[in-house]
Amino acid sequence: MKKIIMIMLVAALAMTAVFASGASEESATVSTDGSTSMEQVILSLAEQYMADNPGVNVTYNPTGSGTGITAALEGRCDIGLSSRALKDDEIAGGLTQTIVALDGIAIIVNADNPVSDLSIDQIYGLFTGEITNWSEVGGSDAPVVPVGREAGSGTRDGFESITGTEDICKYSQELTSTGAVITAVSQNPGAIGYASLASNLESVKTLTVEGVAPSEATVQSGEYLIQRPFVFATSSSTPLSAAAQAFFDYCTSADAASIIAGAGAVPVVQ
């Protein structure tokens, strides 16, 4: 439901883009393209920025990190959005990366589960089906029920890439929203799932990973391992247009921190 609203928002945004560009001659457009995980962050930033700076239009094209990076490289957009750090060859190809926010992913289990800490290796085993009983990781004798998100979800993509479980997770349920994952985990004593740190995790137990509890502070310091950067990829050779540079500066300024936090990510600047 939330996604549908988001899609409608994007559509509405695109519509306003069409009308706004027709209405005012001074309007400048800043185009962003890339990661779907960054949708909430970039749309919140764009909304606030456009409210503060009438006449500037920030567009967002939800294509995925890889496409966004390519688009930035080929100059098809001003700012490429990536929810992973750029690879060396991408930087060598002429891109600069700026981390605007961090995203922590909490590992959650049922409130009755005695396990409270897992290592990355154990998480790998639990989700890939190598570990099928909680007793193998110090829990009670209960089958492991991995609950995840649907293919294409940014949280799933983030979790799987950090834990190295891409395409090999043996899920018992693939649900289409964070809320559904949390509900499923709260109802099944053997369940394990993942959810964005920003979501309401009251009904489940949040695990520490390698002894570190997920929080804004531990994500920022890098101690909590299941996290990924939200990156702005820009061309190293061609300077940004004035409007794009202004938006870029705004997003990396301290003013944007509260908006980034409101969108569920951890800001890098305080």
Next chain:
Amino acid sequence: MKLSEFITAKGYKSNPRRLMEDLIHLIFLVLGLVAVGSVLVITIYLVVSGLPAIFKIGPIEFLFGTRWASTASEPAFGILPFILTSIYGTAGAIIIGVPIGFFAAVFLAKMAPKRVREVMELCIGVLAGIPSVVYGLVGMTILVPGIRVLFGVPDGATLFAAIIVLAVMILPSVINVSLTAIQAVPREYEEASLALGATAVETYFRVTVPAAKSGIFTAIVLGIGRAIGEAMAIMMVAGNVANMPSLFSSVRFLTTAVASEMSYSSGLQREALFSIALVLFLFIMIINAILNMLKTGGEKK
């Protein structure tokens, strides 16, 4: 022809009421065409956007491939698990839902005291009006944990849970259509049977029900149509993993395959989702064709 000539030719000047009549006819025609137009637009859109991916993937690989991994580094687009799940799920719902609905209809039509009947019909009406997301919610919070405890499986979000939810969802249409069919049987048939010495129950099952056969088949096909097209409720109880179906495993239906991945999909993945929708559309067209055949067959008698 000029407008003035047209008005004269139609005689609108001398007869303004005719102008009114013709205008209203025109408006009603346009309104009627909205439905026809929608069907056409949807059909054309589905075919145009669904066919290319089938040929890109290969029709055999698409329809009979058993692995679906749309976002993997080496993506696979086999939808056989979805097709089989939809067929098994619907069949299961029919096997459970139709006997219950059918006997309930016989009871309501022939045996129920007036008060009981009024209450039951009210309940069935309410059941028909419950939105599918509510079925899903109740299934998710009661049925899924219930199945886990009752059957001792690690996770209750299974094909079985989906079948139960679908069986309950098709009940109202099965009951209502069977009820109408049974009530339409002429009273004389039953009186003749009773006069020959048959008991009441014998009469219902040997005379009334066979006479209402085509209506009851219609009820079954309607149930199939409702079950195969349902998405929301089963998305919440079936687990949505693209496994080959078995009763106690997490499964994905044709409908949920489209619904669960649509929002973040891109490229060939998105095109393949339209292809799944096209396959589902064909299934439903076939069911509708059977329904129409049954209806016309019933009328000929």
